[in-house]
Every structure is written in structure tokens, then in C-alpha cells.
Amino acid sequence: SSKNTLYSLNPDGSLKWRFDADKPSYPETASPAIGSRGTVYMSFWEDGLYALNPDDGSIKWKNSESAVSSPVVGADGTIYVIISRPNETGNLLLALNSDGTEKWTYSGVDRMIKPAVSGDGIIFAKGRHNPQGQYIIEFWAIKSNGTLKWKNTAVGYAYQSSPAIGADGTVYIATTKGLYALDSNDGSIKWYKENLCCSAPAIGSNGWLYYGTYDNVIYAFGE
Structure with a gap:
């Protein structure tokens, strides 16, 4: 567009x-x-x-x-x-x-x-x-x-960062506080990475979570 x-x-x-x-x-x-x-x-x-x-x-x-x-x-x-x-x-x-x-x-x-x-x-x-x-x-x-x-x-302010949803239903959202993984059943926090701000997380075909930050670093989270 x-x-x-x-x-x-x-x-x-x-x-x-x-x-x-x-x-x-x-x-x-x-x-x-x-x-x-x-x-x-x-x-x-x-x-x-x-x-x-x-x-x-x-x-x-x-x-x-x-x-x-x-x-x-x-x-x-x-x-x-x-x-x-x-x-x-x-x-x-x-x-x-x-x-x-x-x-x-x-x-x-x-x-x-x-x-x-x-x-x-x-x-x-x-x-x-x-x-x-x-x-x-x-x-x-x-x-x-x-x-x-x-x-x-509890997650804080999300700014121009859309959520991503994992195959198991985990919801990933980036805020000014950091990167959160939430349980889709009740919204409880599964884990939290502090001070990682503030792009939209993406999930690859291998199930890994990819996330870029303001300090020009791309992180990959997976098993």
C-alpha cells in the first residue's frame, strides 16, 4: 500500500x-x-x-x-x-x-x-x-x-506490537516492560523476559519465537 x-x-x-x-x-x-x-x-x-x-x-x-x-x-x-x-x-x-x-x-x-x-x-x-x-x-x-x-x-503498555499465538495457544506480547508469554486459558504469566522492547514477536515453522529489540538485537527462544 x-x-x-x-x-x-x-x-x-x-x-x-x-x-x-x-x-x-x-x-x-x-x-x-x-x-x-x-x-x-x-x-x-x-x-x-x-x-x-x-x-x-x-x-x-x-x-x-x-x-x-x-x-x-x-x-x-x-x-x-x-x-x-x-x-x-x-x-x-x-x-x-x-x-x-x-x-x-x-x-x-x-x-x-x-x-x-x-x-x-x-x-x-x-x-x-x-x-x-x-x-x-x-x-x-x-x-x-x-x-x-x-x-x-500486569504486562504493561504495548505499543505498535501485535501479539503472536503459539501452536500450544501461548500468547506472546511485547510491552515497554519486556516480552511476556501468557496462558491463553486465563491470562496468567508463563514467563517474562525483562527489558526486551518492543517489536512484534514472530513464530517460525519450527515453533521458535523470534523477537527484535530497540538495541538492534534479534533473539530466538525455543527448546
């Missing part, structure tokens, strides 16, 4: 198609997601969330609410994106059906990290405001029906 344009490239690098939105995307929204049938989902901030045909970039549908995060797609085809809605305290996590209709919203999420979705449909996101509108620093697990499963108040 370049500002308000999304490009689709063939395997040889040649242009397949381009899509031009009316308004630009930003770093927090610039990562497209692809559904199981190839539909391309892309956020363009104030221009909303688009579902595009993978063959030619034509519009399947559009959600016009301000999409302030990149989208993610669950195993069941549900699309999740963080939106800004007038008269709401903070941002909302919006769950959409594959046809673009709304399933539910969950209020108070932070747009600075893209949510992650586990294979069983649990969404992991950072909390920023409680129902009373007070500022908080929490990490949340939200069920596929839009209700809270658990919250962790």
Missing part, C-alpha cells in the same frame, strides 16, 4: 491490479488481510474497510466507519478491525460477517496494536478505556461472541 493505493502483484512481480481509495491509509492500517476464499480486506482509516475481489480488485463491500487498525480474519471467516465511532469512549473492536454485516462490537480497545485471533476464535487485544471512560493499561482476551474471557493488568 502507498497512501491511498493498494497493489496486487503477480508471482513474477508484475502488476496484477491496483485499487485507489478516496482517502489514505496509515502505518497502523497498512497491512491487508486475506480471507480463506481470497477476499482481500484493507483499512483506509477515514475511508473505512474494504473487501476486494482478489481477481481484479473490484469492491465486494465496504464498511464506511473509520477503520483505525489493520484487519485480521478468524478461522471462521469473521473479520475483526478496530474502528472509531462518534460519541464512543475510545475505540471499538468491530466483528463483521464475511458479507460485511456487523456481528458485535467491544468498546475500549487501543488502536496501537493489531488484534490477533486464535484458532478457536479468541481475540487478543489491548485495553485502553474501561466502561467508565477511565484510562487503563490492560491486555484482553475476548470470546468469539464479543464477551470478555479474561484480562491481564
Whole structure:
């Protein structure tokens, strides 16, 4: 993506198609997601969330609410994106059906990290405001029906660092305090690496966790 344009490239690098939105995307929204049938989902901030045909970039549908995060797609085809809605305290996590209709919203999420979705449909996101509108620093697990499963108040502030989910369900999240491994069942801390900040962790095909830090070091964690 370049500002308000999304490009689709063939395997040889040649242009397949381009899509031009009316308004630009930003770093927090610039990562497209692809559904199981190839539909391309892309956020363009104030221009909303688009579902595009993978063959030619034509519009399947559009959600016009301000999409302030990149989208993610669950195993069941549900699309999740963080939106800004007038008269709401903070941002909302919006769950959409594959046809673009709304399933539910969950209020108070932070747009600075893209949510992650586990294979069983649990969404992991950072909390920023409680129902009373007070500022908080929490990490949340939200069920596929839009209700809270658990919250962790100890991990600290995650900034532009999306969670990663291991094959055993362990959730890895980087914050200004360090790198955390959380139990996906209850949010308890399995282990913690202090003062390692603050990229998004990645998991390789071998199950190892890879993580870069501000001091220009890449760490690998595994058995």
C-alpha cells in the first residue's frame, strides 16, 4: 500500500491490479488481510474497510466507519478491525460477517496494536478505556461472541506490537516492560523476559519465537 493505493502483484512481480481509495491509509492500517476464499480486506482509516475481489480488485463491500487498525480474519471467516465511532469512549473492536454485516462490537480497545485471533476464535487485544471512560493499561482476551474471557493488568503498555499465538495457544506480547508469554486459558504469566522492547514477536515453522529489540538485537527462544 502507498497512501491511498493498494497493489496486487503477480508471482513474477508484475502488476496484477491496483485499487485507489478516496482517502489514505496509515502505518497502523497498512497491512491487508486475506480471507480463506481470497477476499482481500484493507483499512483506509477515514475511508473505512474494504473487501476486494482478489481477481481484479473490484469492491465486494465496504464498511464506511473509520477503520483505525489493520484487519485480521478468524478461522471462521469473521473479520475483526478496530474502528472509531462518534460519541464512543475510545475505540471499538468491530466483528463483521464475511458479507460485511456487523456481528458485535467491544468498546475500549487501543488502536496501537493489531488484534490477533486464535484458532478457536479468541481475540487478543489491548485495553485502553474501561466502561467508565477511565484510562487503563490492560491486555484482553475476548470470546468469539464479543464477551470478555479474561484480562491481564500486569504486562504493561504495548505499543505498535501485535501479539503472536503459539501452536500450544501461548500468547506472546511485547510491552515497554519486556516480552511476556501468557496462558491463553486465563491470562496468567508463563514467563517474562525483562527489558526486551518492543517489536512484534514472530513464530517460525519450527515453533521458535523470534523477537527484535530497540538495541538492534534479534533473539530466538525455543527448546
